[in-house]
Amino acid sequence: MPRVARARLPRVRVFLSLGTAALLTVAASSCAQKTTAGTASAASGSASASCGTNAPSLYKPGQLTVATDSPAYAPWFDNNDPSDGKGFESAVAYAVAAQLGFAKDQVKWVVEPFNSSYAPGAKNFDFDINEISITADRAKAVDFSTGYYTANQGIVVLDSSKYANATSLADLKSAKIGVQVATTSYEAVGNVIKPTQQPAVFNGTDDAAHALKNKQVDAIITDLPTAFYISGAQIDGSKVLGQFDYTGKAGDQEQFGLLLKKGSALTPCVDGAIAALKSSGELQKITDQWLSQSVNAPKLS
Template sequence: MRTPRTAAVLVPLMLLALGCAPQNSSTATDTSASSGANQTPADCAQGKTMKDGVLTVGTDSPAYDPWFSHNDPTNGKGFESAVAYAVAKQLGFDHSQVTWTKVPFNTSYAPGPKHFDFDINQISITPARAKVVDFSDGYYNAAQAVIAVQGSPAADASSLADLKQYKIGAQTGTTSLTAIRDEIQPTSDAVVFKNTNDAKTALANGQVDAIVTDLPTAFYLAAVEIQHGTIVGQFQPSAGQQEQFGMLFEKGNPLVACVNRGLAALKSSGQLAAIEKKWLSDTVDVPVLQ
């Protein structure tokens, strides 16, 4: 769900309508007709936030690079922090009008009322989640990546089949965990961790042979958080569809349409691509696991 500037992501940004699973554009919430077709995103957002004059944005803690810089969502640095503030500006909120709140990843997509206007935390758009929450259009597409310790047997794997014999873990509730079960299909049950921090600690301590996260997070963990960490490879779901991250909302939130207008404006102006290039675009040759 985070990478030093010298190592970043292979995966190109594709703005279609998801920390992680295949998704088609029909799963993101289509609320384009909920307000006037000619309204600006700022006009659309008036009166639709939890607090007048304030945009409340959620994310988890710790908030890893390259999504957030120095575990501080408020500084506008890191891909998702920068995207959140760019969207906020589109909605008519300046930096001082954005408030951040902690939202544990595993509770973000649970049904029921939310204490944020939207959550941005590498949350994959999936049909199951979209039944109980709403998503914006996708703002980023990500591959899954396998991390191991250099010199370990798992580090030498060159295919998904090679990984079947190993003990592999991921954070609970993530599409990384789903990818282990559906794509790698190890002979022993996937090891489930409360969060990515616990997963990387288990790998460093030899409790698991490998862990799976999204590719940008894998770069950061392997380079900074895990001593002698290495990225074994990356892979996409067998359906061949890109996994998409989307901003998450309480079901029925009318602000979704406004955020989608803001994202569309950021796409058409090239600003969203520029944010991705700044924080995520260095190319590293990571092998693809088939």
């Protein structure tokens, strides 16, 4: 706040009684307290304005524009409809929106392909939620929130596969593995499993699942909840063989974050929203509701 110059007043000698001086001192103190309180209130209002429905940095005034890919898969979304509030990431998006002061009807969804989300440049959304792992390379071009989910990798095989009884990652060395392009699952195959064959790369998990179903690959690697969905809903006669950790190039355990444009003024806002959801236990309740089955796969190493 700029300093305001005080008007120069003529010096006047004034004689005060001790009682009058004391009263003026109390009045001055009271005035200072009110000024401090007013400043704090104004600061709070300013912070709220920068994060809420009137935030000047919103993609569109008065609404929170949220992106994800299409199709949007379970268990992250329900029935390819992100707006219904069902599925883990849909529920997280609306919980974050509520923390920021947005009603459900003020949240608008747009489609953003996974591979385009972390490309440099302008964005047509406020944040993207699409199982996007936080990586240093991606963070050069976009902002990430703090993590809202810690992800392990899942392995799906056919029950009839010669790898169906594998008990370690070393048992998959000779397997033909399918994986989605430009994902941390792709990194994990090369850096952890290190198969003797080049992995088959697909544009999406649907394509990878189709290849496994048709026995074009021996196994597919994806994040664990998606692995359970593929096995349970897409491919009869398949199973989740197991899960494994992938710490990434930086040595940190893989986490999903909300993706925002580089330098977005909303980044600290969504960080605060996620922190509040963690502190209240609401994020854990959402996780338990939609992703609880993820604990049932054995750990492979």
